[in-house]
Amino acid sequence: MTYLFRPKNIQALQGLIQKAPLLAFDFDGTLAPLVQNHEGAKLSKKTEMLLKHLAQLYPVIIVSGRSIKDLKSRLRNSKWLLIGNHGVEGLQKNTKHANQSKRLSLHWQKSIEQVLDSTPLLAKIALENKTYSLSLHLRYSKNKAAAKKILVKAAMQLEPIPRLVHGKSVINLIPQGLPHKGDALLSAMKKLKKSHAFFIGDDVTDEDAFSLKNKKIFSVRIGKKMGSSAKYHLKRQSEINRVLKYFLQINQ
Numbered sequence: 001m002t003y004l005f006r007p008k009n010i011q012a013l014q015g016l017i018q019k020a021p022l023l024a025f026d027f028d029g030t031l032a033p034l035v036q037n038h039e040g041a042k043l044s045k046k047t048e049m050l051l052k053h054l055a056q057l058y059p060v061i062i063v064s065g066r067s068i069k070d071l072k073s074r075l076r077n078s079k080w081l082l083i084g085n086h087g088v089e090g091l092q093k094n095t096k097h098a099n100q101s102k103r104l105s106l107h108w109q110k111s112i113e114q115v116l117d118s119t120p121l122l123a124k125i126a127l128e129n130k131t132y133s134l135s136l137h138l139r140y141s142k143n144k145a146a147a148k149k150i151l152v153k154a155a156m157q158l159e160p161i162p163r164l165v166h167g168k169s170v171i172n173l174i175p176q177g178l179p180h181k182g183d184a185l186l187s188a189m190k191k192l193k194k195s196h197a198f199f200i201g202d203d204v205t206d207e208d209a210f211s212l213k214n215k216k217i218f219s220v221r222i223g224k225k226m227g228s229s230a231k232y233h234l235k236r237q238s239e240i241n242r243v244l245k246y247f248l249q250i251n252q
Contacts, residue, residue: 004220004232005242016218017250019196022189023054024209026181026201027064027071030222033237034168038128038137042074050244055079057251059192063087063181065165065172065205067130081192085132086165086174086205087184091191101132101175108134108158108173115154122147132178134162139169167203182208185217202237206230 002009025031031051032041043051054060060080064071068084075082083090088101109129116122124140125147141147148171155164155173162173165180174180179187181201189197195216199209202222210219210229221230222237234243 001221001224001228001230001233003224004234005239009232013218013246014250016196016198017247019216020194021058021196021198021218022061022192022194023058023247024061024063024185024188024197024199026203026206027062027066027074029168029202029237030200031062031240032074036139038126038139038170044241046241047244048075050241050248051080053248054244058247059194061188063184063188063199063201063209065130065133065135065167065170067132070130081188083181083184083188085130085178086172087179087181087208088132088174091179091184091187098132101178104160104175105129105132105134105173108162111158112136112151112154112173115150119150122150125151133175134173136171136173137169138171144169165205167205172205180208181206182212185209186212186214200234200240200243201230 028034028041031047032043035041061083062071062080063083065086066084068082068089071082071084081090112127116125116127121143126137128135136151138144138147151171155162160176163176165172165174185197185199198218200220207229219230220232220234221228222234224233
């Protein structure tokens, strides 16, 4: 993993831009800064303005763990494709799978709520039902390690067992067999008829896209991390506007 804005890497990025790529962005921690309360996440006015200009030049998609309904409330007047629930929403909708996932999430919710209500250590855990998956937010927990251990054990006792995707202060419970961010990115490339793509994210959930064995996908991670499959990295989230400006300036 190497810093994106080194001269050699900028040359590689310029080569990608010549291919008129699909631009794909994670939301939390990438386009929007991480916040203490996940309900308060939003784009800066500058980032939103840059994205709107960018969407006039490139196909732009946002791939998030949030639901599409949630994303729409934070991205007013957007002209980019939204993909929610880690890849489940936003592309071809399978009604059968969607209904099964919705019922399953409600079923899991009841079981997890019983664990939360009966365990004092989990009093600060926020359970979010995103229609097709669940998220357990640990940000306010006083003992995240202990709370995480209890929640993972509880999740592994659910039937059927969910796919667990760990993020920053969050555990996502997703029905097995559903698309992930990597699947969503490939599907979007196919739908939009793009052979090349730029994808940037910041968390474990983005590794499904980073780890794709496709040399035509230019992968960037917010923050350098050992073991990540992303080829490039930024030093901090605040550099996202520099990336957006670069895509705009090279087209002027």
